[in-house]
Amino acid sequence: MISVTTRDVIEKFNLTLVSGNEGIGRYITTSDLSRPGLEMAGYFTHYPANRVQLIGKTELSFFDMLPTNLKKERMLRLCSTETPAIIISRGLEVPEELIQASNENNVPVLLTTMKTTRFSSRLTNFLESRLAPYVAMHGVLVDVYGIGVLIIGKSGVGKSETALELIKKGHRLVADDCVEIRQEAEDLLIGSPPPLLEHLLEIRGIGIIDIMTLFGASAVRPQKRITLIVELENWDGEKVYDRLGLDEEKMKIIDTEITKLTIPVQPGRNVSVIIEVAAMNYRLKKLGVNAAQEFSRRLEEVISVQDELEDY
Missing domain, CATH: 3.40.50.300 (P-loop containing nucleotide triphosphate hydrolases)
Incomplete structure (x- = not known):
């Protein structure tokens, strides 16, 4: 059976595990990635929770503008039971609210120093190769x-x-x-x-x-x-x-x-x-x-x- 876990992605791209350690065995079932900008704004109606969530400078800059109570609520909803991993690009600082939510729901939060677009391309190619028929x-x-x-x-x-x-x-x-x-x-x-x-x-x-x-x-x-x-x-x-x-x-x-x-x-x-x-x-x-x-x-x-x- 074809399968890729969050641990495989960590090892492949030498990512830093920030929090949610117990979830690194979660399976990744699709090569599609998600940039949760709309979710940061509160729209979760069509949230693709089964995808790897990739957060870059744009998403984090918007997140910093939110009130404290909304920050906690948004991150808890982002860290669903289906989410295989949340990856922060450019080596940016991980919000404390995300760390708390990931530890609570065992969703791994990973850190890469690569730019968002470049990492997105490399991760997509890797997943498409590994998850191919x-x-x-x-x-x-x-x-x-x-x-x-x-x-x-x-x-x-x-x-x-x-x-x-x-x-x-x-x-x-x-x-x-x-x-x-x-x-x-x-x-x-x-x-x-x-x-x-x-x-x-x-x-x-x-x-x-x-x-x-x-x-x-x-x-x-x-x-x-x-x-x-x-x-x-x-x-x-x-x-x-x-x-x-x-x-x-x-x-x-x-x-x-x-x-x-x-x-x-x-x-x-x-x-x-x-x-x-x-x-x-x-x-x-x-x-x-x-x-x-x-x-x-x-x-x-x-x-x-x-x-x-x-x-x-």
């Missing part, structure tokens, strides 16, 4: 010429062996056996290995090998955007395989559709070279160069000329 898939993720290639297929078809050949050629391993995939934005899938399997590759007959130890730090990377899926399957003589590449197959992961190629495997086929070419060809297509479409155009021209000659 997630799925784990069986396969191998390799960085080939800058293209994140997810190799899938039945167990024993040769995914890890193919990845090992690619690594020997200078490409980089991201994850083997289990790939954790997060959708961090629309049409953006990021794959990474589980911490237990980081840098490791399983080769039948040899066992577990450490790629970083054998090939160096340049042979691995911690994560990579997935842009191409290659499915390996044992050669089926009765199956018709795509020989032109005009029809583009897609595979949906979470809410994102990724281009998928199916490569039949049989003795004598150099699968690693095929995947290298597939990655380069995918990049060319994105640049507007499509060999299959160009071949189709030439073929249509030849047929058109033959038809004209026959009519003549």
Whole structure:
């Protein structure tokens, strides 16, 4: 289950815990932040209590203008049972009324020296990454010429062996056996290995090998955007395989559709070279160069000329 706690935010951004110590285990369930300016003015009708509350110079300067009785009341309502944390930016002085209310309701009050806008951006990016939709898939993720290639297929078809050949050629391993995939934005899938399997590759007959130890730090990377899926399957003589590449197959992961190629495997086929070419060809297509479409155009021209000659 995907979860982020206030403690995670404290450790990530090295925040100072001012009060509400007992609440640092509270869960943060949304990446949206709240700047409680209207709440400071007394409007709590649509108060997003489940969000991290970020208070900057503007909110505190208005708060200083309030009467003492209103200060206490506003801070008590701000520190609800759902609020995961209240963060004060710019290293500003935390109001005593907020400290008392946070200790009373166990809402952590944190302090950062960063400016409000900059911290808001960094915290939002962190939460969006950590709270992104997630799925784990069986396969191998390799960085080939800058293209994140997810190799899938039945167990024993040769995914890890193919990845090992690619690594020997200078490409980089991201994850083997289990790939954790997060959708961090629309049409953006990021794959990474589980911490237990980081840098490791399983080769039948040899066992577990450490790629970083054998090939160096340049042979691995911690994560990579997935842009191409290659499915390996044992050669089926009765199956018709795509020989032109005009029809583009897609595979949906979470809410994102990724281009998928199916490569039949049989003795004598150099699968690693095929995947290298597939990655380069995918990049060319994105640049507007499509060999299959160009071949189709030439073929249509030849047929058109033959038809004209026959009519003549």
